[in-house]
Amino acid sequence: MFMKLIRILFRNIRDSFKSIIRNFSLSLASISCITITLIVVALSITLSANVNNMTKKIEEDVTIVAFLDVDITEERIQEIGEEIRKLPNIQEGKEAIVLDDKESIRKEMMESSDTYKEIMQNWEDRKDNPLKDAYHIKVVDINEMNKTSDAIRKIEGVSVVKDSEEMVDQLITVFDGITKGTYAIVIALILVTAFLIANTIKITIFSRKREIDIMRLVGASNMNIKIPFVFEGLLLGVLGAVLPIVMITYGYSALYTKFDGQLFGKFVTLVKPEPFIFIVSGILLLIGVVVGMFGSWRAVKKHLKI
Amino acid sequence: MDLITMRHVHKVYKNGVTAIHDLDLSIKKGEFVFIIGATGCGKSTLIKMLYREERPTDGQILVGGIDVAKIKNRKIYKIRRKLGVVFQDFKLLPKLTVYENVAFALEIFGLPKAEIYNKVVKVLELVGLKNKAKQYPTQLSGGEQQRVAIARAIVNGPKILICDEPTGNLDEKTSMEIMNVLEAINKLGTTIIMVTHDTEIVGKMKKRVIELDSGRILKEYQEGEYVHEVN
Numbered sequence A: 001m002f003m004k005l006i007r008i009l010f011r012n013i014r015d016s017f018k019s020i021i022r023n024f025s026l027s028l029a030s031i032s033c034i035t036i037t038l039i040v041v042a043l044s045i046t047l048s049a050n051v052n053n054m055t056k057k058i059e060e061d062v063t064i065v066a067f068l069d070v071d072i073t074e075e076r077i078q079e080i081g082e083e084i085r086k087l088p089n090i091q092e093g094k095e096a097i098v099l100d101d102k103e104s105i106r107k108e109m110m111e112s113s114d115t116y117k118e119i120m121q122n123w124e125d126r127k128d129n130p131l132k133d134a135y136h137i138k139v140v141d142i143n144e145m146n147k148t149s150d151a152i153r154k155i156e157g158v159s160v161v162k163d164s165e166e167m168v169d170q171l172i173t174v175f176d177g178i179t180k181g182t183y184a185i186v187i188a189l190i191l192v193t194a195f196l197i198a199n200t201i202k203i204t205i206f207s208r209k210r211e212i213d214i215m216r217l218v219g220a221s222n223m224n225i226k227i228p229f230v231f232e233g234l235l236l237g238v239l240g241a242v243l244p245i246v247m248i249t250y251g252y253s254a255l256y257t258k259f260d261g262q263l264f265g266k267f268v269t270l271v272k273p274e275p276f277i278f279i280v281s282g283i284l285l286l287i288g289v290v291v292g293m294f295g296s297w298r299a300v301k302k303h304l305k306i
Numbered sequence B: 001m002d003l004i005t006m007r008h009v010h011k012v013y014k015n016g017v018t019a020i021h022d023l024d025l026s027i028k029k030g031e032f033v034f035i036i037g038a039t040g041c042g043k044s045t046l047i048k049m050l051y052r053e054e055r056p057t058d059g060q061i062l063v064g065g066i067d068v069a070k071i072k073n074r075k076i077y078k079i080r081r082k083l084g085v086v087f088q089d090f091k092l093l094p095k096l097t098v099y100e101n102v103a104f105a106l107e108i109f110g111l112p113k114a115e116i117y118n119k120v121v122k123v124l125e126l127v128g129l130k131n132k133a134k135q136y137p138t139q140l141s142g143g144e145q146q147r148v149a150i151a152r153a154i155v156n157g158p159k160i161l162i163c164d165e166p167t168g169n170l171d172e173k174t175s176m177e178i179m180n181v182l183e184a185i186n187k188l189g190t191t192i193i194m195v196t197h198d199t200e201i202v203g204k205m206k207k208r209v210i211e212l213d214s215g216r217i218l219k220e221y222q223e224g225e226y227v228h229e230v231n
Helices: A002-022 A024-061 A074-086 A102-112 A114-120 A142-153 A166-206 A209-217 A222-259 A273-304 B043-050 B073-080 B098-107 B113-126 B142-154 B172-187 B199-205
Strands: A063-068 A097-100 A134-138 A158-162 B002-012 B018-028 B032-036 B058-063 B083-087 B160-164 B191-195 B208-213 B216-221
Touching: A002 A024, A002 A222, A024 A166, A024 A222, A024 A273, A063 A074, A063 A142, A074 A097, A074 A134, A102 A114, A142 A158, A166 A209, A166 A222, A166 A273, A209 A222, A209 B073, A222 A273, A222 B073, B002 B043, B002 B191, B018 B043, B018 B191, B018 B216, B032 B043, B032 B172, B032 B199, B043 B058, B043 B160, B043 B191, B083 B142, B098 B113, B098 B142, B113 B142, B113 B172, B142 B160, B142 B172, B160 B172, B172 B191, B172 B199
Parallel strands: B032 B191, B032 B208, B083 B160, B160 B191
Antiparallel strands: A063 A134, A063 A158, A097 A134, B002 B018, B002 B058, B208 B216
16 A cells, blocks of 8 residues: 555656656746746745845834933932833833933043043042043833833933933834835735746646546546646746746845845845745745645646536 | 446437446456447447446446446546556557556555556556657657557556547558457457447447447347348
């Protein structure tokens, strides 16, 4: 029984290769159809992944800056840090809340220009230093940032709170729109391809109605008839996915290397090729296979009804 | 023992045409039966119901113990495996060789390659086409193509061989060659039911003959009773 199944499997694989070659022009039509759509799908995925990546990077970089009172004690600074950490919508980890104390701000400014150096060199004691200590705080959801800012503002010892400017907000809204738009395009494309492939395969199968009729005549069960066609659809899907996969694998890596991972100066950081290209290749292969098999299945089913 | 039994079979097509009207018929194992009659007498419908291409509107059709009328669409293959069918237009796959056309019927069942080879060679020998196994149907004459179709129909070793006008496209000499092949198959124990309008052949073969008219049996002739009348 097992041997029989193995034989049937191998025969199906062999026959699907044979019949793709025998019905070459129609097979080529199906394969091209899959290839073209998968290329567009690959481009869309690449675009949306990068836009998404950019959005995330910007979101991560958006911080609330809380300036503290000038005469605040070091003890109170620590307490305020703890209080901020307890608020909702604050990211976890040490990096999320960073203290920029007045001493390090002074040093930084002194290094940046001689004028500052002259003015500031005598502010050695905390009391002499008129600058304000500041906390840089990262939030989880930037849409909730205003509420978080308000909460921080209410903490005793906090004098001024600055959050991200309106522009960043808008930029992120636009990026969000682009990401959602590309997702919609990808899904629509996949559906259209499935439909197109189903139709192309339907034509392929229609041209082989005679073969199906004869198979029925010599006693093939519906499964016997369907399986070779579904295998063929699978194979068409795999063949159709080859070119897009090669393109994404080599093309994207080359692009990444060429621009050193960044576009428009340092404004846009590209998604690293690994594991990105493998994931995309996997998705492309899966779409090709599923769509090919499904298309065949649907198309042959139509011919099995009497 | 009866291999095929038909009881009170009616067939009315959707357009209202009655093709078969209250037909009773039984065919024994190993018989060679001709079904004749004018065009539209219901002879094609009759055999189409045997291999369940058509379903009777009423009545019972037993083929090898299975009630063909009640069999579900997706179980049709069960009945098809018990019988072979040969048509006027051969129904060969032009892109497959003679060998592949015949092997096609066995490969579906997942038989080992060696077994397929043995069986195919054996039937090709029986129909006299062993030396043409590697040719394509288009390279063969009509008679040869029909012999390939017969080989495919019997390679499974069916109990019944149904022939629908197998000589319809062939000249007299070639037709007789086909009849000789069919007779040889019949002698090996296969029951043969053949629909034809070529009464000359029927006269020569001296087999049981059933004459249909308007969906009813007009007359039945036992072996040797039928005489071909030259008009």
